[in-house]
Amino acid sequence: MIPTPYLLFLGDAPDPLAAKVAQGIRDWSPDVAVGQLRLPGCQADMGLPDMSLEEGLAAGAKTLVVGVANRGGVISDLWLDVLADALEQGYNLASGLHTLLRDQPLLANTAARTGRQLYDVRIPSTAFPIADGRKRTGKRCLAVGTDCSIGKMYTAMAMDREMQSRGLKSTMRATGQTGILVTGAGIPLDAVIADFMAGAVEWLTPDNDPDHWDHIEGQGSLFHISYSGVTMALIHGGQPDALILCHEPTRTHMRGLPDYGLPSLETLRDTALPLARVANPDCQVAGISVNTRALTPEAAQTCVEEIEARMGLPTADPVRHGAGRLVDALLSL
Amino acid sequence: MIPTPYLLFLGDAPDPLAAKVAQGIRDWSPDVAVGQLRLPGCQADMGLPDMSLEEGLAAGAKTLVVGVANRGGVISDLWLDVLADALEQGYNLASGLHTLLRDQPLLANTAARTGRQLYDVRIPSTAFPIADGRKRTGKRCLAVGTDCSIGKMYTAMAMDREMQSRGLKSTMRATGQTGILVTGAGIPLDAVIADFMAGAVEWLTPDNDPDHWDHIEGQGSLFHISYSGVTMALIHGGQPDALILCHEPTRTHMRGLPDYGLPSLETLRDTALPLARVANPDCQVAGISVNTRALTPEAAQTCVEEIEARMGLPTADPVRHGAGRLVDALLSL
DSSP, X not given: OOOSSEEEEEEXXXXXXXXXXXXXXXXXXXXXXXXXXXXXXXXXXXXXXXXXXXXXXHTTOOEEEEOSOOGGGOOOHHHHHHHHHHHHHTOEEEEOOSSOGGGOHHHHHHHHHHTOOEEETTSOOSOOOOOOOOOXXXXXXXXXXXXXXXXXXXXXXXXXXXXXXXTOOEEEEOOSHHHHHHXXXXXXXXXXXXXXXXXXXXXXSOOOOTTOEEEEOOOSOTTOTTTHHHHHHHHHHSOOSEEEEEEOTTOOSBTTBTTOOOOOHHHHHHHHHHHHHHHOTTOEEEEEEEOOTTSOHHHHHHHHHHHHHHHTSOEEOHHHHOSHHHHHHHHTO | OXXXXXXXXXXXXXXXXXXXXXXXXXXXXXXXXXXXXXXXTOOOOOSSOBXXXXXXXXXXXXXXXXXXXXXXXXXXXXXXXXXXXXXXXXXXXXXXXXXXXXXXXXXXXXXXXXXXXXXXXXXOOSXXXXXXXXOOSSEEEXXXXXXXXXXXXXXXXXXXXXHHHTTOOEEXXXXXHHHHHHHSOOOOGGGSBGGGHHHHHHHHSOOOOTTOEEEEOOOSOTTOTTTHHHHHHHHHHSOOSEEEEEEOTTOOSBTTBTTOOOOOHHHHXXXXXXXXXXXXXXXXXXXXXXXXXXXXXXXXXXXXHHHHHHHTSOEEOHXXXXXXXXXXXXXXX
């Protein structure tokens, strides 16, 4: 677990897009961040209080999170000075950068001397076992999509939040960099060695109370040829009790693959469910999450109703409509 | 490519099983090995001429292959002396051991000084791209199984050999340690980082002549929850034109998973073929390979005939009956 709360380091972000990780934390866990630290020239703003390192500490921050991408893969001297100073003052550091904190001698040495931790969430920090397929206690829900980047993490986060707000037992299980920084824990599954993928997912979603739900962040798609192996490992390692089908109705081809069309929701259901039942014969499709961001409110409503009528499953856009309907569906299984 | 021919190092193998890799090379590529080097006390024998390092060199050997497992994960001083001496005399070294040759300072230093190569085939030697799904020229055949360790490599090897013997264009594409040492090339797919699995398979099976067949060594099974992600990446990265279904009729549960039963051949077909058609809409199931090692000749014959009648697909045990029937089936697609 990455110690919270965070101070978000936005550096000298040239534009808001460069601070995408900070934006994810801001969208999903504003309470986890006490403020933002911006260097001169920074063009991103999370709307959080601007703080110095000292002010962040005074506000209780335990970890300085690099919430901005570094230009050209190089951590500049300007950044290094701030990050090293943070370690000296008592912060831990966390980052999803390709360039690892631990590979910067100044940071590695300072962390070793001060006893602070460096969290490079882009690479796994644990040696995982081979999956053993043992039936685990507790319940698990996995979002699977007709494509990548279609709203699977958003769906899981929204359902977890909805259950938490009802006082139900629920945990978000992050499997990607942003999810890990948002929740403070998880596994960057796309960086795990092939043989250990399913075992990593088992490790991430251990035995739990019978009425506890893990919401496992999905990755890739069974129909996205670049990443389908990672999706498969989630379906078998996660041994889900419930699947949520995720779809974006305006997408015309698989992300990054112009020659590949999207499968229908029926095809996704008929492919994913039998595979999930290999690991958990009781698995069911609980509902459908539609990402209607590109539609007008009227078109979104029509789209959701059409899909619900066609598929015979509770359907909602958890952003537009909230996750209540999907959580109700889960609990009624 | 690992330079051939090989001298097989059997060390002080305590029993024949310890020399399983050497046995695989002996079974599949006896011509690639000029002889065997055994230390005092060695209890394994490949039936090859016993040679010293000097005699191996005189017989043309280019690489000393560690064909034996090391006890307790430690490369003994006894072995190190022989391996370093081999480098001094002009050999390259190849090994599928978990303990890497490159992590032995004596071997790393000696190889650097002498300009010889260390081939640790258990880990990938290349940075692979993300799969792009581009349609490649040439033909590809992938063996998929109802379980792991069911004869997929054997089937691919036998079909490649059969095509070669007919003067047809054919290449075996190894994806595991033994296959790599047998063929001298390939990718240890189970050791590749998750995001790059399918891209590694694309890299391994590039554009080729329209009448050339790649025989891709399968791994795992879509129904083996520990390794199904690796299988999925082979199906999508390989974009096979043909699948061969592999089965072992006496197995009572999935290998290493006592609580998991095997799927039927029908279920394997109906699961693997639609997934393969995501990457290659023209993919077909060409035939069925049955591993009848555990059966009497009569029972094997009955078993193969029963499966062929039931499934309506050419069926054979390529060990017992040769791979001719399966190659005929491939060519008639």
